[in-house]
Amino acid sequence: MLGIMRKYKQSVLIKIVFCVIVFSFIGTIFLVWGRGDKTDSGDFAAKVNGTKISFDEYQKNYYRMKGIYEQIYGRSMTPEMEKQLGIKKTALESLIDNALILKEAKRLGIDVNRDEISAEIAKMPAFQKDGVFNFDQYTQMLKANRITPQNFEESMEEDMLVKKTREKIKERATVSDQDLLQAFKKQNDKIDLSFIAFSPAEVKGEVKVTDQDLNSYLQGHQEEFKTPEQLSIAYAVLDPAQFAAKLTVSDEEAQTYYQKNIDRYQGKGGILPFAEVKEQAKADALKLKSTKEAYEKVADAVNKNLKNADINAAAASLGVKVLETPLFTEKAPATALAGEADVIKKALFLKQGELGGPVETSKGIYLIKVKEKIPAAVPPLAQIKTQVSQKVAEEKARELAKKKAEEALAQLTKGSAVKLQETGSFGYAPTGVVPRIGTSADLMEAAFALTTAAPAAKTPFKVGNSWYAVKLKQRTEANTADFQKSKEQLKQALLPKKQQETLDNWLKELKSKAKIVINPAITAD
Template identity: 30%
Template sequence: MLELMRKHAKNWLMKFLLGMIVIVFIFYFGTQRGNEQTETVAIVDGKEIALAQVQKEYSELVEFYRRQYGNDLPDELLKGLDLKQRALNNLISQAILVEKADGLGIAATGEEVRSFIMAYPAFQRGGAFDEALYHRMLRVNRTTPEVFEAEQQKMLSAFKLEQLITEAVKVSDEEIFDFFRFQNEQINLNYLMFSPASYKSSISPSRKDLEDYLKDHGSEFRVPEQIQIKALFFPWRDYAASSGISEAEIADYYERHSSNFAKKGEKAPPISDVKPRIVQELMQISGMAAAEEAARTAHDTIYQQENFDAYATQNKLKTVTTDFFTMDGIPAPFNKLAGFPQMVMDLQKGDLGKVLSNEEGYVVIQVASRKPPYVPQLKDIEQAVENRYTEMEARNLCKKTADAMLSRLKKGKSLNQIALANRMSVEETGFFKPGDAIPKLGTNQQLSLALYQLSEGAPLPESTFEVNGGFVIVSFKERGKIDTADYEAKKENFKKILLQAKRNETFTTWLENTKALLIKEGKLKFKKDIKEL
């Protein structure tokens, strides 16, 4: 039994079994009493699957993916993996295996259970099974050897059932060679590329066409919200004292920052060489402090008295008023202010923002006006609407033509005849492996998948494909010669890969068919929609 486990260590169920002891501690026993009280999500042949079980399995899957891809795995990607549904599916599959094994009288022996437990690293010390450790871990998880071993017996019985289903699967030499050819074969295609640009000159939209297009596609021309602001600037240079910096202050600054003046691998230059720079930096420090104080005083006064313009006049400050702008086109120097976009988006007309700064100083901002988003009138964007309409119609006409030509090819016309009728020339990709980027055409997932169906007897795909802005018709031309020199050396490895794939497919098919039958018989019931959990 242990040899069987090692042989199939990469099998998904084997991984499940090897992790079962750890999972059982928390899942079956750590929460067993609570599960009896929790909400039922599904019932498999009389066995309930509780919400707590689904949540636990879901957490395990999330943790697995975070370990694989790092803790910065985006939540959007996790959501796209549909892990809640997968968690429920896993639990249903486990329940089906256990119940079917029991129903068929497939059971692991006591010796197999003991061997499995004794071989598990969690219960070993110094490479050998430690019975005291085993019992201590079970006590910590509030279970007994009898209960724990009964659960392991169920899991190992399920594993035996899976082996029974898959071990009968075989692969022939012909299948192995076909798989080798699939991995190594190259093909060559003929193709015709239809470009939408060729159809633009034939399109003359009416006024009604443009009006309808703007009505249906207004979001394409929507002008986002625009904002206008007023600002008071407090640059540090206006507040820096050009005199009053003592020699003692210069010497103290040099002593504390001498390493900043040294080139890499060299000693700091003498203070006399960097004195002008020190004076400049000290002026900026004092100027920034004074500018900040002035800006905050202005902000607090304006906030209390609501007198932005009056305050500027009284204190001889120049008010800068911007043109209207969108958040995608913030004008300088505001685009260099940290926190500016977030702050402005939260302000209404007349609101005063918090004091912001950059390396040049401080600024106090007030929203002068806001224009809501809108869709312009046709007369104001007629050329843009006409361009979009023409592009859309040219694309539609191009696709329609390409589809019609493919239909004619399927009825017996040759690619050269189609090319001649459309004043085109038949192009050739050259040899490449399906699945790779297609020479001269690039990458298109749907087209790449369709290539696997093409052959001498079936040279045409079911549809045309949009590639690089155009529509392409491809036709199988020829296969490249396969170098079989290393086939015999790689045959056994190909056999293992193909055999495992067929066994996985066989087992998955059995599992899905069993689920479908249980649902039909009313033995698999769902009490909760997984989307609600």
């Protein structure tokens, strides 16, 4: 393989092509393909027909996906965001899909040859110099990331084989004339819907709440009513500045600090030379030295008084005063601790009566002692009956609104007389905006699938806070004379969706026949 790659050293300018690998992937390329030696470490994320997907491989795929999402959103992913986006689940499922596809590719006789791998690697900007593949850069970058060319190229081969197989399956997709006609009619027909709506606010007066309802709701929703953990602390702060007058920084120390923190000394033309920022570097190094001295002093005081948890003795040895806070919570800290997240985090970690520190913040070095700690708890129902009653009434009103919509829809299906409103005539809108109802892509799709033979929708639709039962009142069909002229355009628009459906159905069938075992630890959270 390396012999094949060497020919690109003298090749002409290679046009940069981003196929599947978009620019944002380049930063994580080695997480995906740099899997290292494929030895079995004994742990696994999943087994697919006996083939193990290692936990390490899953972790790398997870961090790659997480990194891409962070680039897209321009921020770090919180645990809540990760859960909402399903990053961990997607990372594992994509590896399971790939394992199934690789096995099926062999059965279908699909392969990737060495020249194709070489050409794909040569396209990657990470291995190019002045727009041309550079063999030395390729080998050096792999070496820097502790990846062997063999492992990298094997992984490339797998990735390309997966892609090629997916494309082969997509080629099976067809768009029938019936599909095209339905699409034409959906785009050009006009419909008028009859509907009836039920909102929780409208039916709330019919709701009855019992004590049993309250107890059941509280049992199932304890986190909603749990009071947060409360604590109060005693603390003292040592200001590092008081050590500055006793300390000195040599020119050599200042230069060492400058070199370790060189990015701090930026000017308009780039990094400023040491000579120009010598005094600033000295001041910065002195500040660091003072902070380190203060930190060590506090650590020593805490250790000497840890057994008896005597914060007063510890503070006295440092020459600082002990202050106290009233009870506070993590989300509503004491006024004196506003902005001191690290101090609060440390206090929450400590037990009642325990001494802790040092904690470094912009205000100084803290030592702390937890005076009182009240655990998070769910109050008795009698104390929070009003709040629980409100929640139960809201939930039951939502359920009743949906139930009434289902009952109304059953009457519409039977043709029974129901007082209805009308949307008026409208055309299909990809945005899902239905006149007089609101925005619902699902309702829009279902509405244009209704016919005079089956005019009522199969289920009610929730739009905003209301539930809607809908029925086709009238359909104005478009003139199909222009259908033939628009067939090719419609086909091009429908084909990608059909291709994805074909691929999804194929993968679904593979999974249904496969023996897949997922490590419970992966899905535990």
